Amino acid sequence: METFQAILAKKLSDALAQARLPIAGELTPATDPRFGDYQTNAALVLGKQRDEKPRVLAEQIVALFNAGDVCEPPVVAGAGFINFALCPGAVAEKTMEVLRDERLGVAETKSARHIVIDFGSPNVAKPMHVGHVRSTVLGDALARIAEFLGHEVIRDNHIGDWGTQFGMVIYGWKNLLDRQALQRNPLAEIVRIYKETNERATSDPQVREACRQELVRLQAGDKESIDIWNECVAFSMQDFEHVYKLLDIHYDIQCGESFYHDRLPAVVERLLKSGIAETSEGAIVVFFRDNPELADKPLIIRKRDGGFNYATTDLATVDYRVNDLKADVIWYVVGAPQTLHFKQIFEIARREGYTADLRHIVFGSILGEDRKLMKTRSGENIPLRDLLEEACKRARKIVDEKNPHLSDYEKIDIAQTIGIGAVKYADLSQYRMTDYIFSWEKMLSLHGNTAPYLQNAYVRIRSIFRKAGESSPKVEKLILGDSAEINLAKRLCQFAEIVPQVLNDFRPNILANYLFELANSFHTFYEACPVLKSDEPTRSSRLSLCDLTGRVLQRGLELLGIKVPERM
Template sequence: METFQSLLAKKLSNALKNAGLPDAGELTPASDPRFGDYQTNAALVLGKQRGENPRVLAEKIVARFDTDDLCDAPAVAGPGFINFTLRPSAVAEKTVEVLRDDRLGIAEAKSPLRVVIDFGSPNVAKPMHVGHIRSTVLGDALARIAQFLGHEVIRDNHIGDWGTQFGMVIYGWKNLLDRRALQRNPLTEIVRIYKETNQRATSDPEVREACRQELIKLQAGDRENLDIWNECVALSMQDFELVYKLLDIHYDIQCGESFYHDRLPGVVERLLKSGIAEISEGAVVVFFRDNPELADKPLIIRKRDGGFNYATTDVATVDYRIDDLKADAIWYVVGAPQILHFKQIFNIARREGYTADLRHITFGSILGEDRKLMKTRSGENVPLRDLLEEACKRARKIIEEKNPHLSDDEKTAIVQKIGIGAVKYADLSQYRMTDYIFSWDKMLSLQGNTAPYLQNAYVRIRSIFRKAGESVPKIDKLVLADSAEINLGKRLCQFAETVPQVLNDFRPNILANYLFEVANSFHTFYEACPVLKSPEPARSSRLALCDLTAQVLKQGLGLLGIKVPEKM
């Protein structure tokens, strides 16, 4: 199925050829409804290239443009733009086409990639907190979208399960552990012993040294320490799973840092051998002398004491993902503070001859109402599970107010979709690089660009079908007369143009904003155009529009990892 955009672009290309001109500029949705539905700046670009009057060129192009019932005669406007307005009949036909397509018009990628997406990556022995929302939710949405577009996605949870923190955890386990507390709430107890050990270590050099020894024993394969480590990892994973279940997130593989442990010596040897790394002040270091930006920022891959670090693991991770998993691309959904680190890692990968497409997909922070990093009142990280439960609690309160007659079971199911959806949407509807201020009232509001507003549009449609008591009519012809109908139809046809755009720059907010516009157009239509009370053929047409709107909302939100309720 072809979108209006690509149909028009082809026609434009033909017109240019017939006018003896090369392809130029671009054909995009109109910047303003006054200018029609699509516009091209081809004549402006060509005018500049050839030193000719753009308006004259535009006229020449328009004269050779075959509209073919698709749109009205293109109009030349302003400095030389060409504007296209779709004919309602063409919109009606395309809408039917989209309705019959189980992909809602969205084409699969021409050259599918195998892409590893690295997102989430919580640390063992620490509960997941707000800091993990963005990576997790953004990574999951990108994975869903890439997968839907036909890419082969491998979702990888790069868990922090092998850091220096284990020296302290093991020391705490051996000296401070309360077994009963561990049974009651495992992660809380592990965090407690970790924190307490950390405190002791800062003030007491002997404790610090003891922790170091525990870490060395662990890394040397000491049985007792390995057992403790294994148990901590398992308990932490159980805790992560609870959150993933709430968020409806799954991973294909969970290769944490420990997975790469025994590959690290080989990595360092290889880099030394190839001359990419060298020994400096007793450590093994990679310099980036020919890169002005990195010239004064070397990267240590083996410490003076022989230990490996984060950077070593990340080099090994690139190896595994490309050599073993055969990835064409790796997307790292990791916060902006690590930009430098990934530049270094990617630079090494290129020097080693890897050609895979490596992307660091960065994002900003979540701030509290005070515009500082979001923390609890006591200054701690807000546990993610608490936050999600709070979201559901608040959603329940609203539902009970608005729709008290729902059964308890119904409410519970709805509340999860609304509460979790609100948290996810608040994140995804905003450009990922901007820090955003976390506000319960805003994200759960029924007005504005929020998940509940979009979900409500869906619910209203479902309500119409319940009321009608009939299944969706199979239609082969739509009649679009009212401007609200035509606008909605156009909007729905744009779904296929919007979704692929997200991956241009990894911006799910493009899809979120589109869905908001769909819901807006639908509500306008809903006010202006009665559905069930209309005579045929309007009634069937409108039912079909409703049906397609519901499908686009459900599919679109689904691609963002957000569910829709039938009632709310």
């Protein structure tokens, strides 16, 4: 099934061929309804290339354009734009096609890739906090969309389970652990001993040295150290799993840093052998002398003391993903501060001859109302678990107000769907690069571009079907009489154009924005066009539009990792 955009683009290139003109410009949705439904700037681009008058070229193109029954004869406007207005009949037919299609018109990609997506990546012995929200939610949404488009996706949780911090954790475990506290709340106790050790180490060189010794023992495979480490990892994983369950997120593999531990020496040896790395001041370092941007920013892959660092791990990770997992694309959904680091890693991978497409998907921070990094009043990171539970609690309050008669069981479920959806949507509806200000009021508002607003549109549709006592009707032909009906139908046909766009530049906010506009179009339709009260065949036609709108909303939100309730 082809989108209108694809059909018109094809017709345009046919017309250009007939006019003996090369393909130029682009065919995009109209910037304003006054210009019809689609527009092209082809004549403007060609005019510039060939030094001819754009409007004259546009007239030539229009004359040769075979509109068929898809659109009205195109119109030249402005400096040389060509505008296309769809025929209502074609819209009705296309909407029927979408209605009959499981995939709602979205084509599978013709070039399926093996994509490893690295997202989330929490640290062991530290609770997941707000800082992990964006990576986790964004990575999951990209994974869902890539999968839907037909790519083979491996979701990898690159857990921080092997850093320097373990020297401190193990020291704390041996010297400061409160067994009872550990039983009550394991992660909190592990965090406590880590923090306290960290403080002591800062002021006391002896403690620092002891921690270093613990780290050496762990890395040498000492049994007691490994046991403690295992226990800490297990406790942390429990916390992660709880959060992932709440968020409805899963991973295909969770190869943390420790997974690569015994591969690190080989990485360094290889790079030394190939001459990419060299010894400098006792450490093994990679220089990028011929790269102006990185010339003064070398990367250490083995410390003077013989220890490896995260750069080494990341290089081993590239190796594993490409050679063992057969990835030809790797997406790193990691915050902006690590931009330089990934430039260095990618550059080394390139020098080693890796051809996989490595992308650092950068994103901004979540800020508190004070415009600073979101923290608790005492300056601590806010545990993600608390944040999500707070979201559900607040959503519950709204459900209690709006729909008190629902059962308790139902309310819990609905509150979770709304609360978690709100947190995710607040993030995904924003361009990923901008820092955004976290606000409960805004994200849980029933007005505006929020998850609850979209969920409510879906709920209203479900309500119609409950009242009708029937499921989607069988119709042969849609009747698009009212302008609200035509607009809604056009909007529904655009879903297939929007979804693939998200991956152009990793912008789920494009999809979020589309869904918001769809919900708007639906509400306008809902106001203007009675469904159940109208006579056949209008009734069935409108019921079909409702059905399709519901399915697109549901699928679209699902691609963002957000669920819809049946009532709220």
